[in-house]
Amino acid sequence: MRCGVCGREAPVLSSALGVCPTCVRERFEEARPLIEAAHTRIREERGLPPLVPSGPGPSCEGCGNACRIPEGGLGYCGLVRNEGGRLVRRLGTAERGLVSWYLDPLPTNCVPAEFCAGSGGAGYPRWCRTPRGDLGYFNLAVFLGSCTFHCLFCQNFTFHSMLSRGGPVAGPEELAGEADEGVGCTCYFGGDPSSQMPFVLSSARALRRRAEEEGRLLRICLETNLNQHPRDLEEVARICLESGGGIKADLKCWSEEGLYALSGVRTRVPYRNFERLSRLHRERPEVPFLRASTLLVPGYVDEEEVRALASFIADLDPTIPYVLLAFHPTYWMSDLPHTRRREAERYLEICREEGLTKVRIGNPWLLR
Numbered sequence: 001m002r003c004g005v006c007g008r009e010a011p012v013l014s015s016a017l018g019v020c021p022t023c024v025r026e027r028f029e030e031a032r033p034l035i036e037a038a039h040t041r042i043r044e045e046r047g048l049p050p051l052v053p054s055g056p057g058p059s060c061e062g063c064g065n066a067c068r069i070p071e072g073g074l075g076y077c078g079l080v081r082n083e084g085g086r087l088v089r090r091l092g093t094a095e096r097g098l099v100s101w102y103l104d105p106l107p108t109n110c111v112p113a114e115f116c117a118g119s120g121g122a123g124y125p126r127w128c129r130t131p132r133g134d135l136g137y138f139n140l141a142v143f144l145g146s147c148t149f150h151c152l153f154c155q156n157f158t159f160h161s162m163l164s165r166g167g168p169v170a171g172p173e174e175l176a177g178e179a180d181e182g183v184g185c186t187c188y189f190g191g192d193p194s195s196q197m198p199f200v201l202s203s204a205r206a207l208r209r210r211a212e213e214e215g216r217l218l219r220i221c222l223e224t225n226l227n228q229h230p231r232d233l234e235e236v237a238r239i240c241l242e243s244g245g246g247i248k249a250d251l252k253c254w255s256e257e258g259l260y261a262l263s264g265v266r267t268r269v270p271y272r273n274f275e276r277l278s279r280l281h282r283e284r285p286e287v288p289f290l291r292a293s294t295l296l297v298p299g300y301v302d303e304e305e306v307r308a309l310a311s312f313i314a315d316l317d318p319t320i321p322y323v324l325l326a327f328h329p330t331y332w333m334s335d336l337p338h339t340r341r342r343e344a345e346r347y348l349e350i351c352r353e354e355g356l357t358k359v360r361i362g363n364p365w366l367l368r
Contacts, residue, residue, distance in 0.1 A: 005030045012299030016042075016152050016332040017261060021299040028257040039150055039264040042332060046160055048150075052076045052265060058087055063148045063194045064227040064269030076265070077146050077195040078163050091146075092196030096169050097203065098145040098162055099196075103138040106184055110139070111223070111362050112248050112291035115321040118185045118219055123287035127219065127244035134184035142175065144190035144200070148227045150264035151252070152332040153297050159191035172203035176210050185219035185245060193224045197232040204239050211243075219245035225252070225263075226270035226277075233273055241280055241289050248291040249274050253301050254308035262300060271312065278316035285319070293323040293362065296339040296347065306347045307354060314355035321358040322351055326366035341367040 001013045003020035005027050010020035017024075017038050019031045040050035053075065055068030060075050067075040069082040079092045091098040107119030114120050117127035118134045128134050145162030147154075162168070179186055186207055193200045204220050211218035220243045222236060240246055251270065252259050260266040274292070281290040292313055294301060306324070313320050324347055326339040344361050351359040361367070 004034045010299070012336065014152065014300070014333050015335050019261065021258075021302065024261045024300065025255055025257050025304075028260075031257075031261070035261045038152070038332075042152075043150060043264070046078075046164065047074075048078050049074055049076050057082050058085065060087055061229055062089070062092075062197065063229060064267050064273075065148055065265060076150075077148050079146050079195060089198070091166065091169060092144075092199050094198045094202040095171055097172070097175070097196055097199030098166070098168075099142060099170050099175065099199065100145065100162070100168050101140055101142045101175065101178060103183070104141045106134045106137045106139055107132075108139050108141075110187065110221075110248075111293045111323050111325065112246070112288070112321055114360065115288045115291060115358060116219075116221075116246065117244050117287050123244060123284075127217070127287050129184070129217070137184035138182055140179050140183050140186040142186060142188045142203075144188060144193055144196050146195040147190060147192040147225075148194045148265070149192065149225055149252075151262055153262065153295065153327065153336075154331045155295070156190065157331045162191075172199065172206040175203045176206035179207050179211070179218060181214070181216060183218065185221060187221040187223060187245075189223040192227070193222050193236075194227040197228055197236070201232060201236055204236060208239055208243060217244065219243050221245040221247065223248045223250065225250050226273040227265070227267065228269075228273060230273060230276060233276070237277055237280055241284060244287060246287065246289045246291055247277060248293060249277070251292050251294050251309055253294070253305040254312065255305065258300060258305060262297065274313075275316060278320065281317055281320060288319065288321050288358070290317075291321045291323070293325055295325045295327055296344060297327050297333065298336050298339060298343075303347065303350060307350050310351040310354035310356055310359075318355045318357050320356070322356050323360055323362040324348060324351070325362045326364065328366050338366055338368040
């Protein structure tokens with residue numbers, strides 16, 4: 001394909017975007033109309049705002065997008081509407097979450113498994129039941145059916161069907177009741193927890209309270225893009241820390257331009273939140289509290305992006321685990337190739353050059 005900006009054929013170019021990785025960063029203002037057209041076309045088909053609403057209207061503080069939602073309009077997450085000048089959240093409230101769940105045997109294949117207590121045995125005996133983790137127990141995997149980003153490479157895009165159906169729906173106590181004595185940990189993911197933080201907080205409190213009343217160990221974790229309001233993130237981070245769990249940050253890329261192209265959102269909130277969480281990371285060194293990962297989207301998440309992210313993390317704390325994930329073609333970037341093995345290995349070396357001490361490739365079986 002030829003790039004819609006520079007006109008040159010690119011070795012790697014997403015047909016959904018129509019812009020080569022170089023022009024995304026170096027000729028962003030020219031590329032921007034094509035980027036926005038791509039996200040608009042896809043999101044309007046789903047009845048969602050094509051771009052982060054910018055008013056006129058009241059500002060929503062539900063996440064880092066800070067949507068200014070016009071009368072009758074929706075927030076970017078699809079859950080908050082302006083009704084007569086008042087913002088109303090239909091789901092993702094403290095009482096009702098747009099959520100599903102399943103039990104996953106421990107040890108799981110979660111991204112930071114090597115560094116966590118339940119799957120890797122870190123922090124035994126305080127934070128897990130055996131030196132090899134909670135063998136024979138389960139992870140309660142909690143899937144949130146909405147998101148604050150629109151990633152063209154989304155690996156869990158089935159959340160869109162939940163959002164369009166408006167279900168399934170559950171309350172915090174119902175979810176807490178699923179974490180019986182056979183459950184060693186709970187992990188919120190999605191979609192993304194950042195889009196339903198009132199429910200995440202109320203259900204996490206219920207899970208924690210029930211486990212404490214019964215004298216059971218129950219770790220609580222989040223996998224998130226970190227696009228939360230800092231107030232909500234601070235509370236859930238403390239719950240995760242004190243339970244022996246942690247937060248895995250899905251850092252898409254470093255450049256604002258790249259993030260906008262890939263996710264439809266241009267923000268630095270996740271990186272400021274990551275800095276805040278790095279201070280908590282030092283409080284519990286035996287089980288790394290803060291973890292990070294990046295999906296190696298061919299062409300768009302390249303050496304420049306990986307080096308910048310690795311440097312950012314290492315400057316905060318070089319012991320923060322960082323996992324590089326191989327890309328496989330899916331959603332609107334199904335025409336891109338798998339991540340090449342030689343590139344992933346080079347990026348791994350770059351992370352070590354930048355000073356990170358706990359870095360690995362999370363799913364090497366996908367490499368080509």
